[in-house]
Amino acid sequence: MNIxxxxxxxxxxxxxxxxxxxxxxxxxxxxxxLIVIGLIGLFGMGSMHF
Structure with missing residues (x-):
């Protein structure tokens, strides 16, 4: 079983x-x-998928 x-x-x-x-x-x-999403948007880490 894969979870x-x-x-x-x-x-x-x-x-x-x-x-x-x-x-x-x-x-x-x-x-x-909101702070985390803003920082991810500013520093261009949007290509990283968590």
Whole structure:
């Protein structure tokens, strides 16, 4: 049996669970996500697939 895990859905699942447990984390999770996406866009690492 071959199991393929991708980083994006795994991070989304963990973030969703954390937001359900502690809703105040939503601001921090969204801010970190936007910063990471912005940095990837600025430095041209969009060709890398996580």
């Amino acid at each position: 393929h895990l991708s980083l994006g859905p795994l991070v989304s699942l963990i973030a969703g669970i954390l937001i359900l447990i502690m809703p105040r984390l939503l601001n921090f999770i969204v801010a970190i996500y």
